[in-house]
Amino acid sequence: MRVLAIDTSNLVLSVAVVEEGRVLAEVTTNQQKNHSVRLMDCVSRLLDETDTRPEQLSGIGVAKGPGSYTGVRIGVATAKSIAWALNLPVVGVSSLQAVAQNALGFPGLIVPLFDARRGQVYSGAYRTAGMEAVSVQLAERIILLSDWLPLLREQAAGEPILFLGEDVRLHRETIAAVLGDQARFAPASHNHPRAAHIGLLALGEIENAGSAHDLVPEYLQLAEAEAKWLAQNQEGSQKE
Amino acid sequence: MNRREPSRYEERVRQAYQAHKESGEPTYILGIETSCDETSAAVVQDGRVVLSNVIASQADIHKRFGGVVPEVASRRHVENITLTIEEALTRAGRTLDDIHAIAVTYGPGLVGALLVGVAAAKAVSFARGIPLIGVHHIAGHIYANRLVEEMRFPLVALVVSGGHTELVLMKAHGEYEILGETRDDAAGEAYDKVARALKLPYPGGPHIDRLAREGEPRVPLPRAWLEPDSYDFSFSGLKSAVLNTLHNASQRGETIDPADLAASFQDSVTEVLVEKTIRAAREYGARQVLLAGGVAANRGLRERLQQRCEAEGVALVIPPLSLCTDNAAMIAAAGYIHYQKGQFAGLDLNGVPGLPLS
Numbered sequence: 360m361r362v363l364a365i366d367t368s369n370l371v372l373s374v375a376v377v378e379e380g381r382v383l384a385e386v387t388t389n390q391q392k393n394h395s396v397r398l399m400d401c402v403s404r405l406l407d408e409t410d411t412r413p414e415q416l417s418g419i420g421v422a423k424g425p426g427s428y429t430g431v432r433i434g435v436a437t438a439k440s441i442a443w444a445l446n447l448p449v450v451g452v453s454s455l456q457a458v459a460q461n462a463l464g465f466p467g468l469i470v471p472l473f474d475a476r477r478g479q480v481y482s483g484a485y486r487t488a489g490m491e492a493v494s495v496q497l498a499e500r501i502i503l504l505s506d507w508l509p510l511l512r513e514q515a516a517g518e519p520i521l522f523l524g525e526d527v528r529l530h531r532e533t534i535a536a537v538l539g540d541q542a543r544f545a546p547a548s549h550n551h552p553r554a555a556h557i558g559l560l561a562l563g564e565i566e567n568a569g570s571a572h573d574l575v576p577e578y579l580q581l582a583e584a585e586a587k588w589l590a591q592n593q594e595g596s597q598k599e
Numbered sequence: 600m601n602r603r604e605p606s607r608y609e610e611r612v613r614q615a616y617q618a619h620k621e622s623g624e625p626t627y628i629l630g631i632e633t634s635c636d637e638t639s640a641a642v643v644q645d646g647r648v649v650l651s652n653v654i655a656s657q658a659d660i661h662k663r664f665g666g667v668v669p670e671v672a673s674r675r676h677v678e679n680i681t682l683t684i685e686e687a688l689t690r691a692g693r694t695l696d697d698i699h700a701i702a703v704t705y706g707p708g709l710v711g712a713l714l715v716g717v718a719a720a721k722a723v724s725f726a727r728g729i730p731l732i733g734v735h736h737i738a739g740h741i742y743a744n745r746l747v748e749e750m751r752f753p754l755v756a757l758v759v760s761g762g763h764t765e766l767v768l769m770k771a772h773g774e775y776e777i778l779g780e781t782r783d784d785a786a787g788e789a790y791d792k793v794a795r796a797l798k799l800p801y802p803g804g805p806h807i808d809r810l811a812r813e814g815e816p817r818v819p820l821p822r823a824w825l826e827p828d829s830y831d832f833s834f835s836g837l838k839s840a841v842l843n844t845l846h847n848a849s850q851r852g853e854t855i856d857p858a859d860l861a862a863s864f865q866d867s868v869t870e871v872l873v874e875k876t877i878r879a880a881r882e883y884g885a886r887q888v889l890l891a892g893g894v895a896a897n898r899g900l901r902e903r904l905q906q907r908c909e910a911e912g913v914a915l916v917i918p919p920l921s922l923c924t925d926n927a928a929m930i931a932a933a934g935y936i937h938y939q940k941g942q943f944a945g946l947d948l949n950g951v952p953g954l955p956l957s
């Protein structure tokens with residue numbers, strides 16, 4: 360079984376081709392955000408280099424968010440369309456969990472985070488469970504960092520908390536101020552998502568994969584206009 | 600990365616195109632359109648025959664916001680895209696095996712919305728080794744006419760919708776010369792704004808058109824002719840004049856019959872659109888005048904253009920409404936011209952919100 364995996368959910372572009380127990384190829388860049396221009400060329404090149412014809416694929420894995428709305432959409436639209444065109448299973452993997460996989464083996468709480476502006480972060484908390492995958496301790500969410508850190512301290516129960524992700528540097532001082540020595544920071548090489556992780560996670564889930572039509576991004580929040588509209592209309596109905 | 604030999608994908612596409620050209624068999628193009636708030640996919644044969652044209656409209660979703668919300672539109676496109684494509688193939692009685700090329704709108708439009716269609720088109724093209732064609736949205740609107748009647752050149756096309764107002768000259772297939780365009784609001788946009796001022800629901804165009812039939816154009820409103828030789832349009836002054844008229848009347852405690860105001864507004868818009876189109880048709884010896892875009896549904900505009908074209912002795916083509924609003928059949932029809940010329944896009948095709956025509 361050979362799986363193509365894609366992550367374009369943030370600034371990083373990562374594409375991999377994996378098999379059971381083996382990563383055949385992986386390209387990861389952390390430079391430009393023009394995923395729309397670069398993604399398919401990258402996929403094409405990687406399949407050529409691994410001598411893989413599209414029809415030889417057994418499935419697709421994709422980071423389904425959270426992250427940049429546009430980035431997530433490019434990845435998901437591409438993955439579901441390739442899957443649909445070849446009648447392949449497609450597995451959406453949390454973009455946060457993909458980063459958390461970098462810290463597999465860490466003894467404590469693993470916390471990937473992406474900046475979500477206005478003091479908020481997309482984040483979740485994970486723990487090492489065997490050497491296959493991390494397991495979810497606190498479900499992914501969008502949350503004010505100032506609300507998130509006390510929750511993490513409680514969940515960690517004195518164990519170290521490892522923060523991962525390209526945006527951690529934006530919040531490092533705040534995190535250290537609240538958690539002190541309990542907070543750990545990963546080296547730069549652990550901060551970016553790797554499609555190889557997504558590919559291997561997808562391989563494990565391929566039997567349970569749904570229809571390509573059903574794959575949708577996980578934004579973790581409504582579009583601003585929708586949120587406003589809902590708020591207004593709920594207010595209105597409460598007044599009545 | 601250094602330049603490399605052609606990829607397997609490029610080789611596959613080249614071979615598929617060559618083989619199909621030599622076979623002399625009909626060409627089936629899958630069109631994809633996601634530039635605004637309609638997710639659409641279609642199958643068109645030889646650029647002329649619509650086998651299917653599926654439009655997943657989001658109009659009801661955006662109505663509550665009083666206009667198209669780009670982020671909401673983009674989200675719906677991702678949810679609907681493969682379903683819509685599959686539906687188009689099913690209704691056409693075809694499978695991907697029968698498709699010779701994929702044509703997709705890559706601009707102009709809402710960038711986030713365009714990107715979904717472009718990503719899907721590239722993905723399917725790559726997965727199946729089928730040529731990819733990037734189509735300009737306005738070219739699509741113009742080619743909707745070819746699904747009704749063969750084009751005769753030179754022709755002048757008036758494209759009017761919520762997003763565009765363009766007067767285009769075509770001397771041959773795939774060759775576009777913009778004679779004029781709006782310098783501010785699109786015609787459809789002006790309709791929406793005036794409708795809002797008259798407290799009519801969104802989208803306002805059809806409501807004004809209907810209301811205008813009940814009134815008389817007796818409210819004096821300006822015509823924006825601009826420079827004598829210009830084919831450009833401007834609707835913001837007219838829109839302001841309508842708002843001022845309403846404002847001044849309410850200050851004086853007078854009421855203006857909304858039907859009369861709608862009729863006067865419509866009269867001003869259609870007179871400028873039609874007279875500039877006729878002048879262009881005359882200057883370039885047009886054998887055909889085409890009306891395209893969502894505003895082509897406007898009865899006031901259709902009737903006026905019909906009368907003037909008859910008087911001028913030039914043929915007028917107006918596609919049925921289903922082909923005037925955004926749809927993928929028109930994109931496939933325009934893409935067919937590129938297919939015949941072997942003009943294909945690479946996998947680096949991007950959505951370009953401000954894409955120029957030609």
Ligand SMILES: [Zn+2]
Nearest residue numbers: 736760762925
């Ligand atoms: Zn349009």
